[in-house]
Amino acid sequence: MFDLNEYYRAENKLEFDSWQTTVDRIREIHDETERFHDNVDFGILFQRISRIILDMSTVEKNLNEAYFLNNDLKTLVAQNQKLFYEIVSPAYEKSYANPAFCVHIFGEPLGQLMSFFYFIYRQYSRFACFHYIFKMAGYNRLFISVYENVREGNLDYEYLKRLITDEVRENTVKTAAVAFKKRFDLNYRYFLDIVEHADLSDPRYLFRCGCYVSEHTLRLVRFLSTYDSVKLEKLARVIVTAYENSFPRTGKELQSGSLVKISYQLGQEMIIRYVVRELRSKGLEPLIDRVAAALPNRQYYYDHQNDHTLYLDHRYAEVRLRSLKNAYEQSAHYLQQYSGDISFVTGDFGSTPFVPLIKDQALKLNARQREMHKVYVKTSRSLYLSHVPRKQISFTAISFPSPEIGENFERIFNDVFEVNTQDEEKFALVQKTIIDALDLGRAIHIKGNNGNQTDLTIALPPLLSPEKETNFVNCLADVNIPVGEVFTTPQLKGTNGILHLEETYVLGYKFIDLTLTFEDGYLVDFRTTTFNKESDNLNYIDEHLLFHHDHLPIGEFAIGTNTLAYVMARKHKILQFLPMLISEKMGPHFALGDSCFSHQEDQRVFNPVDNKEVIAKENEKSALRKSYPSEAYTNFHLDINLPYESIGHIQVMTKAGPNIDIIRNGKFALPGTEFLNDPFLDAGAE
Incomplete structure (x- = not known):
């Protein structure tokens, strides 16, 4: 059985002599910058890196549990601020860790490589704290090797890139494996x-x-x-x-x-x-x-x-x-x-x-x-x-x-x-009422108001035995706290339209005027005006919304019922600060990528209160797991929330008879859901 503590001890013991030898050599290098008369910029770069290495080697020797008790809070705060000062604005503007500054000094592509090289040694504060001597020894050797090549005039980009990345590649592979073992040891x-x-x-x-x-x-x-x-x-x-x-x-x-x-x-x-x-x-x-x-x-x-x-x-x-x-x-x-x-x-x-x-x-x-x-x-x-x-x-x-x-x-x-x-029992009953209405539908229509351009139809799979089956999960406070949502896996065919958000925040990144267009359940177009340049906008969406995925399906549609959370956020004016975990409970939300039942579609799930079995656990894409498993999943799930105030209606498009309003003009309109509007009334009374 793997023992992480023993692994660290063995690795440190193996590299201890090398670490001491390299520290001694780097101490000499720190005083050798006068040799760079013809390339002062490299001299400054190496001096700064060597200073980090030497300072952190001293820190590593001094750090133990008693160290934190023998120094007062003011001293520890000052030391911590010193460690991170260089990357805190405005100091970052002229740091070699800033690729813009490094390219200004060394040009492209060498400047980008040197910024990455410098970035490596910014990790040393963590290495020192956890006594990762073996990591420092390897990167110390890399520093010496790069220094000596540059000192001899070897500035060949491809050679230096290979020299640097070979060490990083090996270390990254080893680190990923050890990090996984650490999770469960x-x-x-x-x-x-x-x-x-x-x-x-x-x-x-x-x-x-x-x-x-x-x-x-x-x-x-x-x-x-x-x-x-x-x-x-x-x-x-x-x-x-x-x-x-x-x-x-x-x-x-x-x-x-x-x-x-x-x-x-x-x-x-x-x-x-x-x-x-x-x-x-x-x-x-x-x-x-x-x-x-x-x-x-x-x-x-x-x-x-x-x-x-x-x-x-x-x-x-x-x-x-x-x-x-x-x-x-x-x-x-x-x-x-x-x-x-x-x-x-x-x-x-x-x-x-x-x-x-x-x-x-x-x-x-x-x-x-x-x-x-x-x-x-x-x-x-x-x-x-x-x-x-x-x-x-x-x-x-x-x-x-x-x-x-x-x-x-x-x-x-x-x-x-x-x-x-909050007590989840009342939510269980009112959410059952909502699900009963939703299960009468062949589709759900979401329409925006107050300038919101959302106009989206969510298709639902047919219920063959509605007396004992449902399309929606009655989600209480279990996997996600707080309580308050019903959700389903939409049918892709027939899911069409536009999802529009005037301003939204996804994983902490701000998007302005975000528009997503769906055809038969797949994202076919996306737009934002966050930046002035269209290319920057498209790259921004690709990196922080799509994460380089093409042809993403819609994996989830949900209606959040936690109006207390919404009123709380409005009262404190913190809507823009909320994590998705809370904001998804404050109106409808939509997930790009896989369903909530990804890789567990065969697991039988029953709702509380009525014990109906949830059948909408996969769509046409995840169904490929039976014939083309490599095509079934995106291994990706990202929620996007539409707040109550942007909703004109969420309406059940029934198989027969009139449509049913779940939400109308930002308030719950379905009989039996009145208590969900109480926080709105209480806020108005205030």
């Missing part, structure tokens, strides 16, 4: 020990995680350290109960002793502590392999998102897939016990929506590589599912705001708490 307890045993009222524990620590993160820790423990216990019960319920509601079984992976945002450790305790009380075993953190500069990461274009080829993809396959096999014991994930999808909940600066100097995948990347994603997904079948696992996702959302953070957090902990 019970012996890896670094973050779990922090959650369970650190003094979470003392923010100094944050700096043990090797991440950027923002003032907002510090504020979150202070807030949660004094938060009502009774409410935290309630929240933990809601989350773990939702996770438990997600199994029987999707026709699965949760075994005692199962492993549950937890992912969360730095600063939320106090909430996670209560969740861990609740999981253990239920006989479940928590895993935490990493923690997400606030990004110091989203433009920096955007600029480098396609750096792998330097080494992405068929050989790299094949080697990485083989390495992952070995990792799965070595983790087989843990994978058999793995039951799923509890995710705190905080991310951008509170941050200003991001509209990146499009830089010509940033690296981009070519058409061949985009296609290669799609094939790799599809193949790796299939490989994963062969070892972790979806019929075995489930998940629960929930979201809370970051203090970055503004001065009213505490009030907003408490209101989101109320939204996330």
